[in-house]
Amino acid sequence: MSLLEVDGISVTFDGFRAINGLSFVIAEPELRAVIGPNGAGKTTFMDIVTGKTKPDSGKVLWGEDNTNLIGQSESTIARAGIGRKFQKPTVFEDQTVRENLSMALKDRRGPFAVLFGDGGNQARLMEIAEEVGLAAHVARSAGELSHGQKQWLEIGMLLAQEPRLLLVDEPAAGMTPEEREHTTDLLKRLALKHAVVVVEHDMEFVRRLDCRVTVLHEGRVLAEGSLDHVTKNQDVIDVYLGR
Amino acid sequence: MTDATLSYRAQRPPIKRTSTMIFLGTLTVFVVLVTVLSGADLISTSFVKLLGKTLCLALAAVAMDVVWGYTGILSLGHMAFFGLGGYMIGMWLMWARTEAIVQANLATQSLPPTPAELRDAIGGQIFGVVGTSDIPLIWSFAHALPLQLILVVAVPGLLALVFGWLAFRSRVTGVYLSILTQAMTLALSLYLFQNDSGLRGNNGLSGLQNIPGFENTSQAWISLTFFWASALALGLGYLLFAWVVSGRMGSVLRAVRDDEARVRFLGYHVESFKLFAFTLTAIVTGIAGALYYPQAGIINPGEVAPIASIYLAVWVAIGGRGRLYGAAIGAIAVSLLSNWFTSGGVPDIDLGFYEIRWTEWWLVLLGAGFVCVTLFAPKGLGGLVDLIARRTDPDRQGAYGPDTGAKRTSEGAE
Secondary structure, eight states, X not given: OEEEEEEEEEEEETTEEEEEEEEEEEESSEEEEEEOOTTXXXXXXXXXXXXXXXXXXXXXXXXXXXXXXXXXXXXXXXXXXXXXXXXXXXXXXXXBHHHHHHHHSSSOOSHHHHHHSOOOOXXXXXXXXHXXXXXXXXXXXXXXXXXXXXXHHHHHHXXXXXXXXXXXXXXXXXXXXXXXXXXHHHHHHHTTXXXXXXXXXXXXXXXXXXXXXXXXXXXXXXXXXXXXXXXXOHHHIIIIITO | XXXXXXXXXXXXXOHHHHHHHHHHHHHHHHHHHHHHHHHTTOSOHHHHHHHHHHHHHHHHHHHHIIIIIITOOOOSOHHHHHHHHHHHHHHHHHHHHHHHHHHHHHTTSSSOXXXXXXXXXXXXXXXGGGTOOOOOGXXXXXXXXXXXXXXXXXXXXXXXXXXXXXXXXXXXXXXXXHHHHHHHHHHHHHHHHSGGGSSOGGGXXXXXXXXXXXXXXXXXXXXXXXXXXXXXXXXXXXXXXXXHTSHHHHHHHHHHHHHHHHHHHTTOOHHHHHHHHHHHHHHHHHHHHHHHHHHHOEEOGGGGSHHHHHHHHHHHHHHOTTSHHHHHHHHHHHHHHHHHHXXXXXXXXXXXXXXXXXXXXXXXXXXXXXXXXXXXXXTOTTHHHHHHHHHHSOSOXXXXXXXXXXXXXXXXXX
């Protein structure tokens, strides 16, 4: 059944139509790759779903009771179960890996709950640190980590949030081939229970994910289907692969 | 996994806890020292008052550090809360003392005064300077100390809550927010300057050093008691804030400072956390003000002028923001220095063609100091502690090697 349904959203920035009547459905569980050339609206799509950008028209329906997410705050949407990993790893550099993960742990989020809380489930935190290969580094400051480790930390923070839908922007950027493989495995494993949307440029990576692919172009869906299916689509070849 | 957990505990000494203990220890030694010196008549009553006031300013600076250094809100209006705290306690001090004087005057008459007569006489005494004897509505609680003490907390707290809610929910940030806070304190100051504000206009409240009920106690004792109270407030305030900025709350506040958009995507309602920090620090600043002004003896609207809040930010910047003791050190050092320079303690320098008078030139010196700290020592005076710590500690952080076969930290410490 569908977890997230994006229905006919459009958004214009200073006359530029970034998203043009985009519709998109993702089920739970499902793994989906979103590809498209620069300016196709991939990031704007994520911004709209996570509440950062308000669309001019359209609906974003969420969950069993089809709540419209448009107009809700970023934090409310995040608490509803939508987690986001940014393209550029955004971790809190002057805090330790442990503090970064602890902040992300699923827990009550109000100021007083945070103030009087016990800092969250430490066993769970170490489990996640183990999963992303940072168990030995929990006491280090996140700013000291390598680029790849920061990527992992951010993936760890995403896991700690225990979201139902994971929006992952270029997860493999800056990773070694082994790390990429680990990422692919992790995403596939997550997709057994969760809805996972991966935005990616790297075709090889997408091929390894072996999932349904949505091609965006000029703010709308150009093609959808298996990677082989969409790569044979003439429109896709013209706008994206043909270059 | 266990190894990592253990090494976390072993390698990250609770620095905050250590610095808190050192701070509280130093404060205690200082209090004992001042008490002994004052008992032996080696320091004057006015100097004890100066030190007590300085401790109140240090408490305000620690609060400022939480809101600015940790949460990233450069509030240039926190001294408004300090002043409001002072006004609230000043109202009771003035009322109770005037009541005692009026009662003594009327006692010589043949008929005992009625409550209405008493009230009129008090009103005439307090508000005569602004040309009225009507008692404004805001003085309704001034006769009762407990009620006025509640207002010490409630008035700054409510102002911060309402102002913060309006500002944060519109997502006003950075320099625009600082300007708004300046506008807030300026507006408050201008309002208080009016005679019909009900708080005696530019006369302010005076005679606050006379504590009703303790007319026969010497000022030496009263100032020493206020010094102790200020030290206690600073100690408790420091403990409170050390607790607030530790743990996950501290993490979230620093995260809001560094990247508030990212914090939103983690599911935290950033505005609530800002409002929490802003209001809590406003309340503590109000309490600091309520302890300061009985020692200063007078409060007037000039005290909440925008410049006062800018000074507060300067103290925190010079002391080193992002660390509580830094803010306290900055406030104590700069305000004592300022007092020394402006009270004629430093001899003027005669250059022959021009005489440097420190009363005028102190601000230039302070400004130059501020610029130097910003440019050359962004960590402020508190950064000196890092230098010392680096000398004494082995320069290593985190586990030594990638696995258990590598050199362990325990070996390094040997």
